[in-house]
Amino acid sequence: MNTLSDLPPELPKVTVDVVIFTLLNDELKVLLVQRPIQPFAGSWTLPGGFVQAEESLEEAARRVLAEKGRISNVWLEQLYTFGEPHRDPRARIITVTYFALIRPDTLQTRYGDDTVAWHYAYDPPVIGFDHADIIAYAIQRLRYKLEYTAVAFQLLPEAFTLTELQNAYEHILREPLDKRNFRRKVLATDLLEETGDVRSGDHRPAKLFRFSENARFEIQARRLFP
Amino acid sequence: MNTLSDLPPELPKVTVDVVIFTLLNDELKVLLVQRPIQPFAGSWTLPGGFVQAEESLEEAARRVLAEKGRISNVWLEQLYTFGEPHRDPRARIITVTYFALIRPDTLQTRYGDDTVAWHYAYDPPVIGFDHADIIAYAIQRLRYKLEYTAVAFQLLPEAFTLTELQNAYEHILREPLDKRNFRRKVLATDLLEETGDVRSGDHRPAKLFRFSENARFEIQARRLFP
DNA sequence: ACAAAAGTGTTGTATATACACCCATGA
DNA sequence: TCATGGGTGTATATACAACACTTTTGT
Numbered sequence: 001m002n003t004l005s006d007l008p009p010e011l012p013k014v015t016v017d018v019v020i021f022t023l024l025n026d027e028l029k030v031l032l033v034q035r036p037i038q039p040f041a042g043s044w045t046l047p048g049g050f051v052q053a054e055e056s057l058e059e060a061a062r063r064v065l066a067e068k069g070r071i072s073n074v075w076l077e078q079l080y081t082f083g084e085p086h087r088d089p090r091a092r093i094i095t096v097t098y099f100a101l102i103r104p105d106t107l108q109t110r111y112g113d114d115t116v117a118w119h120y121a122y123d124p125p126v127i128g129f130d131h132a133d134i135i136a137y138a139i140q141r142l143r144y145k146l147e148y149t150a151v152a153f154q155l156l157p158e159a160f161t162l163t164e165l166q167n168a169y170e171h172i173l174r175e176p177l178d179k180r181n182f183r184r185k186v187l188a189t190d191l192l193e194e195t196g197d198v199r200s201g202d203h204r205p206a207k208l209f210r211f212s213e214n215a216r217f218e219i220q221a222r223r224l225f226p
Numbered sequence: 227m228n229t230l231s232d233l234p235p236e237l238p239k240v241t242v243d244v245v246i247f248t249l250l251n252d253e254l255k256v257l258l259v260q261r262p263i264q265p266f267a268g269s270w271t272l273p274g275g276f277v278q279a280e281e282s283l284e285e286a287a288r289r290v291l292a293e294k295g296r297i298s299n300v301w302l303e304q305l306y307t308f309g310e311p312h313r314d315p316r317a318r319i320i321t322v323t324y325f326a327l328i329r330p331d332t333l334q335t336r337y338g339d340d341t342v343a344w345h346y347a348y349d350p351p352v353i354g355f356d357h358a359d360i361i362a363y364a365i366q367r368l369r370y371k372l373e374y375t376a377v378a379f380q381l382l383p384e385a386f387t388l389t390e391l392q393n394a395y396e397h398i399l400r401e402p403l404d405k406r407n408f409r410r411k412v413l414a415t416d417l418l419e420e421t422g423d424v425r426s427g428d429h430r431p432a433k434l435f436r437f438s439e440n441a442r443f444e445i446q447a448r449r450l451f452p
Numbered sequence: 453a454c455a456a457a458a459g460t461g462t463t464g465t466a467t468a469t470a471c472a473c474c475c476a477t478g479a
Numbered sequence: 480t481c482a483t484g485g486g487t488g489t490a491t492a493t494a495c496a497a498c499a500c501t502t503t504t505g506t
Contacts, residue, residue, distance in 0.1 A: 012240050012277055014309075014320050051238055053318055057309035081307045081322050083240075083283035092279055094240050096307050096320075163485075180487070181469070203483045204476040389458075406460070407496070429457045430503040 012083070012092040016060040017048035017131070019079065019099040019138035020071070021121060022107070023155045026171050028142075029118035030135055031069065031107070032125070036115070039089050040128030044119065046135070048095065061098040068116055070108040075154045076100045079138055087130045099138045101154035122174070146172055150191050153211040159195050161206035162186070191215040238309070238318040242286040243274035243357070245305065245325040245364035246297070247347060248333070249381045252397050254368075255344035256361055257295065257333070258351070262341070265315050266354030270345065272361070274321065287324040294342055296334040301380045302326045305364055313356045325364045327380035348400070372398055376417050379437040385421050387432035388412070417441040 020031040032044035047068040051060045058076060065071040076098050083094040109116045119125055121139055124132065145151050152168055166182050186192055193212045198205035246257040258270035273294040277286045284302060291297040302324050309320040335342045345351055347365055350358065371377050378394055392408050412418055419438045424431035 010279055011237065012279070014238050014240060051309065051320070053236055053238070054311050056311060057307065057320070078306065080304065081283060083277065083322070085280050085282060094277070094283070094320075094322075096309065161485085178470075179485090180471085183486080184488095185468095200477080201484080202478055204478090204485045206485055387458085404497075405458090406498085409459080410461095411495095426504080427457080428505055429455080430459085430505090432458060 012094045014051045015048050015093055015095045016051060016057055016064060017046040017095050017097050017134065018061050018064050018076075019046060019097060019135055020065065020069075020102060021099065021138070021142060021155070022102050022104045022118065023168055023171065024104045024118055026167055028121040028139075028172050029104075030121040030124065030138075032117060032119050032127075033068065034115040034117075035128055043126045043128035044124070044131075045128045046097075046131045047116070051096075057096050058098070061096075061100075065100060068109075069106075071100075071102055071106050074100050074102045074106065075151065079134075079141060082130060082134065084130070095134075097134050097138070099141065101142075101151060103155065103157060105157075143173055150189075150211070150215050153215065159197065159199075159208040159210050161199055161208060163206060165209070238320045240277045241274050241319055241321045242277060242283055242290060243272040243321050243323050243360065244287050244290050244302075245272060245323060245361055246291065246295075247325065247327050247364070247368060247381070248330045248344065249394055249397065250330045250344055252393055254347040254365075254398050255330075256347040256350065256364075258343060258345050258353075259294065260341040260343075261354055269352045269354035270350070270357075271354045272323075272357045273342070277322075283322050284324070287322075287326075291326060295332075297326075297328055297332050300326050300328045300332065301377065305360070305367060308356060308360065310356070321360075323360050323364070325367065327368075327377060329381065329383060331383075369399055376415075376437070376441050379441065385423065385425075385434040385436050387425055387434060389432060391435070 022029050022031070031047060033047050034044050035041055047064050049060065049064050049067070051057060052063075055063065057078070061076055062072070065074065065076075077100075079097040079099045081094065081096045085092060087093065087095075104118070107118075121135065124135060127135070142151075146169065152165065152172075155168055156165065162183055165186065166177055166179065169182070170177055191211055191214075192209045195208040195210050197208045199208055248255050248257070257273060259273050260270050261267055273290050275286065275290050275293070277283060278289075281289065283304070287302055288298070291300065291302075303326075305323040305325045307320065307322045311318060313319065313321075330344070333344075347361065350361060353361070368377075372395065378391065378398075381394060382391065388409055391412065392403055392405065395408070396403055417437055417440075418435045421434040421436050423434045425434055
């Protein structure tokens with residue numbers, strides 16, 4: 001694997017960083033890695049790595065996901081490319097960023113490894129490099145996509161209640177939504193189907209839904225909330 | 227300036243390519259450069275260049291605009307980053323693409339230089355590398371932005387008639403628009419103001435408009451056609 | 453006077469919003 | 480029986496789409 005010291009200093013090098021979001025306890029979280037060394041020792045940064053010679057940018061991003069948290073088969077989209085000359089004080093680094101949405105149980109970190117952890121996306125710890133900007137931009141894109149597409153199911157378990165879906169929207173958008181209007185809108189699309197089961201809690205059981213198969217092809221195109 | 231042969235072959239190198247659009251004779255055109263050498267000798271490609279050590283990506287894109295057509299002070303936005311391993315047969319090249327909208331009179335090419343020229347964006351000549359994909363993606367983004375923002379004025383002269391504005395929209399979107407609805411919508415925004423002059427042709431003179439100053443700050447945000 | 457482009461309103465339809473009560477269950 | 484979250488309908492306002500004729504000028 002390349003390290004910074006392997007590389008001639010005069011040429012830009014290319015990394016991919018991935019903003020990995022999940023919903024954990026109704027909170028939007030982002031996966032961060034704590035830096036053991038200078039610069040920014042102790043600060044948290046996005047998981048990333050150098051682009052290898054024979055992999056595409058998206059393959060590099062998926063490799064990073066696999067290496068940091070054994071995450072595979074997730075939804076991933078290119079976000080933006082950051083290339084200010086001195087964003088890394090050591091060398092010229094150009095970073096192609098991706099963002100991913102996963103269910104929290106998809107992540108497997110090594111037992112006892114507290115250098116890879118979920119943090120509040122809206123209230124992160126001390127962040128190194130320009131990664132706070134990247135996270136802020138990713139949140140903006142996520143909120144935008146949430147209003148216009150059906151990406152939300154990437155964050156939810158296979159089956160979910162309409163209240164759970166609405167909670168996900170409310171916590172990411174940070175605004176309350178009207179229950180009746182929300183239900184009418186999501187049911188008016190053909191993206192949801194009932195599983196036939198219910199979730200029984202303390203009170204009245206709630207119908208369980210899943211995203212229909214064709215929803216997976218419409219993440220990009222469909223406007224859930226026009 | 228770096229050339230491919232200067233660079234060690236094992237590391238990805240970074241270029242910026244710029245998709246420069248204009249409207250010329252009511253047609254959407256893209257600026258292309260004819261390649262003098264292999265690979266793809268004779269094919270047309272996007273203007274581009276290597277990212278230099280001390281310039282940002284956007285600065286690199288502006289340098290390309292200045293070098294190829296003495297174009298300065300134009301609207302520019304990052305588009306996407308292309309990085310498939312063998313998109314350039316000679317070496318691993320990662321290209322950060324930008325797109326720009328200019329008025330056709332902004333371009334100054336050297337007299338007699340026919341290796342830099344406007345081509346039909348919707349009906350381009352033979353294109354080298356994967357630049358046809360890049361152009362197609364840029365058109366898609368342009369159409370999208372046109373429906374949701376006020377970018378169109380980047381393509382029009384300082385003063386224009388409503389019919390000229392509608393023509394611009396119709397030729398980029400490739401669909402006819404209703405004259406009354408179009409006028410009502412654009413005038414309902416506060417993005418346009420009358421210059422007070424009229425354009426006299428063969429027939430009834432048309433009022434001239436300009437984009438108001440605050441429109442320039444709202445290119446990104448404002449939805450012209452919600 | 454006529455050709456050609458500029459300019460102008462109304463109506464129906466669809467969509468978004470605001471809002472409050474009854475239902476089913478477990479304790 | 481009561482506490483809790485699940486589930487439901489209507490009325491109003493706003494936005495969009497369809498549509499045709501009159502006005503002004505130059506020749």
